[in-house]
Amino acid sequence: MGAGEAWKPYEIYPEAGAAGVAGLLSRLDAEADLEALLDREKALVFRGFGVTEERVDAVLDRLLPNRLAYVHGNSPRTKVGRNVYTSTEYPAEFTISMHNELSYAHSWPARLAFCCVTAAATGGATPVVDAALWLASLDDAVRERFAGGVRYTQNLHGGLGLGKSWQDTFETDDRERVDAFLAAAGAEAEWRRDGGLRVTQHRPATVRHPRTGAEVWFNQSDQWHPAALGDETAAALAKLLPADQLPQSVAFADGSPIPAEDVVQVRDRGLAAAVDVDWRQGDVLLIDNLLVAHGRRPFTGARRVLVAMSD
Structure with missing residues (x-):
C-alpha cells in the first residue's frame, strides 16, 4: 500500500491452470510465510477458487491449523462442523457494526476465516476496517x-x-x-x-x-x-x-x-471507515482479528457465510 493510498484487503486470484480448491491449496502450500503476508496486508480475499461447504474443511485446515470452539461467544450461531459455525444469525435487514471477535473475552482468536457458500441476492457484504485507523x-x-x-x-x-x-x-x-x-x-x-x-x-x-x-x-x-x-x-x-x-x-x-x-x-x-468485501459464491476471507474488525451489511435472499477461528 503506497503513501496516501486507502487500505483495503489484498485479493488473490487463481493462477493459470490452478483453479478450484486444489488450486487454492497449492497456492497456500507455495506461500513461504502466510503469517508475514497477513501481518502486512491485514486481510486476504481468495476469489475465484469456488470453495464449497463440502470442501471448506480442507481449506480451513491450511488457513487455521488450530481451529477453536466459539466458547464464550455472545452472538447467535449454529455449529455446522469441526469448529465451523454460521456467521452471526441476525435479522437480514439490520447492520452488524464493526467488532473484533471475542474482544471482550480474556483470550481471543488471532485469525478468522470466512467462506461464502451462498451469496445474498442483494447486499450482505462483510465490511472490514483497519482497527488502528478506527x-x-x-x-x-x-x-x-x-x-x-x-x-x-x-x-x-x-x-x-x-x-x-x-x-x-x-x-x-x-x-x-x-x-x-x-x-x-x-x-x-x-x-x-x-x-x-x-x-x-x-x-x-x-x-x-x-x-x-x-x-x-x-x-x-x-x-x-x-x-x-x-x-x-x-x-x-x-x-x-x-x-x-x-x-x-x-x-x-x-x-x-x-x-x-x-x-x-x-x-x-468504524462503519464509515470500513471497506466492503462483496461476496461471490466460493470466496474466502482471512483476517487478522487484532488488526482488522468486521461487521455485516443488510441483505436480501438466502445468505450463508461460514466462519472459523484459530489462535
Whole structure:
C-alpha cells in the first residue's frame, strides 16, 4: 500500500491452470510465510477458487491449523462442523457494526476465516476496517475516557429468557467446567437463583499487536451499550428490564456509565471507515482479528457465510 493510498484487503486470484480448491491449496502450500503476508496486508480475499461447504474443511485446515470452539461467544450461531459455525444469525435487514471477535473475552482468536457458500441476492457484504485507523478516527476526548478500559456484564439465562443461555455460550451444561473457565479468565461469576449466570469482566479498550506493534481499537463497548442499538430498541429494552438485568451491558472499568454519544461515535466512525468485501459464491476471507474488525451489511435472499477461528 503506497503513501496516501486507502487500505483495503489484498485479493488473490487463481493462477493459470490452478483453479478450484486444489488450486487454492497449492497456492497456500507455495506461500513461504502466510503469517508475514497477513501481518502486512491485514486481510486476504481468495476469489475465484469456488470453495464449497463440502470442501471448506480442507481449506480451513491450511488457513487455521488450530481451529477453536466459539466458547464464550455472545452472538447467535449454529455449529455446522469441526469448529465451523454460521456467521452471526441476525435479522437480514439490520447492520452488524464493526467488532473484533471475542474482544471482550480474556483470550481471543488471532485469525478468522470466512467462506461464502451462498451469496445474498442483494447486499450482505462483510465490511472490514483497519482497527488502528478506527482508533485514530475517534476524538481525543473519547480515547482518553476509554484509556482505563471497560467492564462488561453478561446475564446468561439457564434455558429460558432474553439473549443466550450459559449452556449455549460455553457449549456445556457442566457448571464446574464453566466456573473453571471463568476463573482462568479472571472473570467474576455469580450463579443466580433462577438458574442463570452473571459474568463480569474488566478488559482494555485498546491492545497492541504482538508482531507489528500497532495499537488498535479492541473492545465491543458500542455493541454492548443500548444506546448503539437505536432509540426504539433501547427504549423497548428499558421497558422490559433494568440496565443491570440486560443480557449484556458495558461501563467504564470503574463502573461509571459510558456516555451514549461516545458509543455512537465509535459505532459510526468504524462503519464509515470500513471497506466492503462483496461476496461471490466460493470466496474466502482471512483476517487478522487484532488488526482488522468486521461487521455485516443488510441483505436480501438466502445468505450463508461460514466462519472459523484459530489462535
